[in-house]
Amino acid sequence: MAQPTLDPAERSVDPxxxxxxxxxxxxxxxxxxxxxxxxxxxxFRVVPLAGxxxxxxxxxxxxxxxxxxxGGGAGITTGGGWQSELEGRRSVFDALPSGWYLPAGSExxxxxxxxxxxxxxxxxxxxxxxxxxxxxxxxPVVIRPEDVRVEIRGAGNASRQINHVVEPxxxxxxxxxxxxxxxxxxxxxxxxxxxxVDDPPNEAILEEVYHYRFxxxxxxxxxxxxxxxxxxxxxxxxxxGDVVIVPDGYHPFSAAHGDDAWYLNALAGDRRxxxxxxxxDLEWVRGTWADMASDQRLPLVRR
Numbered sequence: 324m325a326q327p328t329l330d331p332a333e334r335s336v337d338p339x340x341x342x343x344x345x346x347x348x349x350x351x352x353x354x355x356x357x358x359x360x361x362x363x364x365x366x367f368r369v370v371p372l373a374g375x376x377x378x379x380x381x382x383x384x385x386x387x388x389x390x391x392x393x394g395g396g397a398g399i400t401t402g403g404g405w406q407s408e409l410e411g412r413r414s415v416f417d418a419l420p421s422g423w424y425l426p427a428g429s430e431x432x433x434x435x436x437x438x439x440x441x442x443x444x445x446x447x448x449x450x451x452x453x454x455x456x457x458x459x460x461x462x463p464v465v466i467r468p469e470d471v472r473v474e475i476r477g478a479g480n481a482s483r484q485i486n487h488v489v490e491p492x493x494x495x496x497x498x499x500x501x502x503x504x505x506x507x508x509x510x511x512x513x514x515x516x517x518x519x520v521d522d523p524p525n526e527a528i529l530e531e532v533y534h535y536r537f538x539x540x541x542x543x544x545x546x547x548x549x550x551x552x553x554x555x556x557x558x559x560x561x562x563x564g565d566v567v568i569v570p571d572g573y574h575p576f577s578a579a580h581g582d583d584a585w586y587l588n589a590l591a592g593d594r595r596x597x598x599x600x601x602x603x604d605l606e607w608v609r610g611t612w613a614d615m616a617s618d619q620r621l622p623l624v625r626r
Contacts, residue, residue, distance in 0.1 A: 347564030372435030
């Protein structure tokens with residue numbers, strides 16, 4: 324196994340606040356490479372694909388996860404001739420996700436397909452170099468909505484819906500993917516947690532991005548990223564299409580009153596776990612949930 328991801332204190336590049344939030348370009352396009360974040364593994368991009376458009380994904384030493392976000396459907400063909408088509412969804416608030424997992428060596432081309440949901444698909448792609456760990460799928464895996472485990476986490480106005488796309492027990496190498504739906508006025512990633520210390524089984528170092536969408540196009544939410552010593556303490560207004568890089572530290576999110584929020588978390592690390600530690604000043608909050616009901620608006624997206 325490769326050495327653990329660089330400790331935050333050892334990174335040669337520590338991106339400033341202006342580099343941690345990425346705004347989308349035309350059609351919702353956005354892209355992040357590992358050196359932009361000062362980490363080793365995770366690449367992330369969002370790409371629009373009109374019917375007939377093609378995009379290359381994966382590589383000899385890269386694994387990839389493709390998630391269809393909204394609009395039309397998509398088809399995929401690998402160099403070995405494996406093919407699959409998915410219809411997609413109208414929006415992230417209308418259906419559970421679908422996509423593909425591509426192990427290393429599954430160099431593929433994705434094409435947009437006009438479907439009942441629209442003429443152009445918007446796809447999210449996470450990629451990472453593989454470590455060579457055992458147990459990884461040898462062939463591409465189709466991820467359908469019925470394969471996605473749905474969890475209602477938290478209670479009260481910290482209730483949210485988690486759609487587990489690529490969990491720790493999925494036969495991937497480094498990549499893990501979840502969707503989180505936060506009802507208007509609620510908090511998620513709460514209490515604040517972090518995963519920047521290699522301390523198994525309590526915490527693992529995981530590189531992570533947040534990619535946001537809102538039910539109302541003009542809506543916004545609030546994302547904070549901070550360290551316990553406040554040597555980093557950042558707060559952003561985030562809108563549909565934005566990406567926030569989480570190089571280290573705690574990272575809670577809040578949806579503004581009146582506007583439901585969705586985000587996709589793509590993570591990569593050396594351990595297949597989502598183990599994290601909570602802000603010790605706020606961990607007590609979890610103990611209050613036993614006597615508190617979950618938000619009755621959940622799930623926001625049903626099967």
